[in-house]
Amino acid sequence: MITSIISRRVVLAASAFLFALSAPETARAQWSTTYEQFYLQASHNWTFRTHYQHADRMFNAFDFGHAILYETLWRFPDAPAAELEVRRYDQLTKHVLIKPPRIPLEEGAIEPMYARLAPEAKVMFDWAHLLHRQLYDVLADERLSWAQRDTEVARLIRYYRSRPDLAFSSKPKTMALMQEQPFSLAFRKKYPKFTGLIWGYHWLQMGLYEPLMVGNTPTERQAMVRATVVRFFQMLDDVPRSLPHQMPMTVAVAPKFAERYPEAAIIFDNLHSMHDVVSDILTNASVPRNRKRAEIMLAARRYRDDTTEVMSVPAWRVMSEHMGIENMGGPAVGFLPTLPTPSVSYGAVMRHDAQSGAMIGFGYGNAVTDAHAGHHMAPDRSAKTADEHAGHAMPAAPSDPAPSDAAQVATLVGDFHAALERGDSTKALALLAADVMILESGSMETLADYRAHHLPADIAFARAVKAKRAPRTVTVSGDVAYSTATSATVGTYKDKPVDALGAELIVARKVNGSWKIAAIHWSSRKR
Template sequence: MNLLRSHRALVHGIVVTALALTSLATPRTALAQWTTTYEQFYLQASHNWSFRNQYASADRLFNAFDYGHAILYETLWTKPNAPVARLEEKEFDYLTKTVLVKPPRVPLEEAAIEPKYAQLAPEAKVMFDWAHLLHRQLYDVLADERLSDAQRDREAQRLIAYYKSRPDLAFSSKPKTMALMQEQSYSLAFRKRYPKFNGLIWGYHWLQVGLYEPLIVGKTTAAKQAGVRATVARFWQMVDGAPTALPYQMPMTAAVAPAFATRFPEAAIIFDNLHSMHDVVSDILSNEAVPRNAKRAEIMRAARLYRDDTSYVMPVAAWLAMSKHMGIENMGGSSVGFLPVLPTPSVTYGAVMTHDWETGAMKGFSYGSAAAGAASGGEHAGHDMASMAMPAAMPAAMPAAMPAAMPSTTAAANDSADVAALVHRFHDALERGDSVAAISLLTKDAEILESGSVETVADYRAHHLPADIALAKAIKSTRAPLRVLVQGDLATSTSTSVTKGTFRDRAIDSAGAELIVARRTPQGWRISAIHWSARRRN
């Protein structure tokens, strides 16, 4: 094997049975499943270990972060019925008062800390490991004082190319919309149930991207050393002031480390997608509405969507605008040049802002809201408050002690997110060729209007469904954002799309419109009617 892959290269042949997946599950489930993954080590380079050698204290914190993520997933998976205090108090205190204070001196073998989770989703674990490796090698490039700026740029691009050489593991370098993280059927479960631990994870992510900034803006070795110390001290200021001092929103790299994001935009996007999927896995594991025997499938679905370059993708300009509209003051603030006092958040904790997929502009809140009396100067000056379309009534910011579970601001807002997630799951099932999953999202009396006819579910399964799947698998449609309207137990979703490509030796270039009617059922929202229409664009 190539030396670049031989060091720590592992092949895991893992038989995943229902019994192995869940110690609490019923004895009988699906057939055993083989999963093969392998890890890949550092790209050989003279700059390797530079950050560890020159910034040992900061580097060791990353080892503690790895432990924190691992113990979180293992606890959520193996102790689903544990009291909230298990994570919010016991594990949080151990992490902040012991592990972070005296972090491990070397990177950990996370499979030893999260053995059951590693059996559940080895592919996702190795995806995280591979992205964390890119993190560490980029720190090395920026920390190596022997390199010129031009050499650093070349090395960074070489590392990014090396990272992308593993399409089975690499997060997409196309920015994903927040809908993939915050508007799925399982979304928000973790932040609502474990707000303090979630804030700590966001604090980790703030430091992971924030440490790039002093290494870039510092003009001398002394300035870089001072900048790194200051950024680490700011992180400790957040931890010491927990829970209210921790980030209220997932830190976005373009906001926390703008110089790094400008210089290495692909890496910045990869890290935002990585951190977003960390939240997704936490939500899937902690959401009781996702059955234990379905959690692996949901994690694998999310992993696939975060790797591809087509699903939930928004333009880079929109990603930058979205990062700005989310508010640097809500993410913990800037990682350099900050004021002694932490910024005052302008939203309630964990608020979910909805954004236009094409422009990134904020459209409102589907959970939480703006905070009253938010400051507008200092670190907040770059935040365009006027463009955020704040509601007229703004409740107070998060109290000093966050409740264990935070109720949604309105049921309708959650319903809108659930209906949007339902529509996305239906299209995703078509693209995967999973007819069973697609049909399961329809009510028994659903009607499908297509090609001038009205079909029952049985008619659709026998006639148009196979053709719809074939087309969806052959050509990726570009879809505009959904517009969801909820009225009691009924909801409508409307959207447009463009489909362009070749299907069965025929050129396709059409504009489509979709109307989906959803109905609330005991099993959740289900599709009760679909109307599709299309026209040629030329």
């Protein structure tokens, strides 16, 4: 076992290779210096490789797949989509993943031209992947108690963050960096199968934490790890339908891990998000070849800092929930024999409010539409083209942007439900318009009727039985908005079992700049 930290310095004279690879105007003295760093010394190092050999080898295959992807996109920008969607996809799924490499690969040998283009980004990815592997080792070491594991995880994260030039931020980033830039979504639109495969990689990388967290015995953990790997291969059976339709989020795929180690979970979500960003930059022809390195470096800085496009941890959790575990490949443990049915079309772009995390729409391009509507929502930060940004860095978003109308309506509805669950009738009534109409149980009530009749019962029910709501959609048309959601309610109310499915339509109206609830329609049925 290697017991010392190994580092090597990589110095690249960019003036030579950039002259050969890009336009003449980029052929100027440009030096990049970075260095790689090895495992933190520990007795648990390589435990996962020893005890879970096949699962560990999958990571070597994933490294190969990422390297082949970036090298192909950079070296062969004019290659037909079939080069990745057919030839490379088949190579990976029919050969490399079936018999994965036994040892970690030197990715620089597989992606030499990309490594010259963006060595800093390559080493950022390597540094985060090393954290992945060391955390698997900690959780796989049967000699460690959970208190000792917690100590080791904290120590490894401190070690990881000791490299601010490489470490991804442990603050959750909004989807704007990945989905609302001028170059965004180019890769998933041109290469849907390969996008799904990469998301499948990320599902397994995060998902393998969960059996190590929830398994009660070594035998049970072994069986659950094998089942999670088999589940990954099941995703390859009916592509692209069976592949993840959204980028898997750690808090959804590995909730126990994310609950215990949220800092690590956030780092990995940011890592996986930037993987998509680099793919988009390399794919999108609107980013000139002589600007691709600059855009990758800008993205790398944004994902390292703790200020650009940051959202709160609660909002990150809400966003992950609203994206839908069924759209990410499903849970990593405790799954049913068949894959879940996605609730969005393949490649749909989920739009979220950065403050609350609530879903406010979806679409299929940089201009995201209101959910179920034909009207474009104004993108916050994607109005300029890549050429307009060619001479300077794209500005960071404001630290406290004003919420959109859709986000305000989503918050309004959420506040109303929260007031009912708290038993706060004053707050609930304050959110209703004076001429509100409420339809439920076959009746129609005014504000006065509702205050006197159904409001007390709604509060009592909401406090006794919690409803699990599906992602809410909000459609805005001028000063009127429509919020729709379905729900499942299971519990006991007045000593009687409750197992019901519900649907909700709330109409909001803007009056003097503020949104109020103008109409509510609730319906439900037994499951």
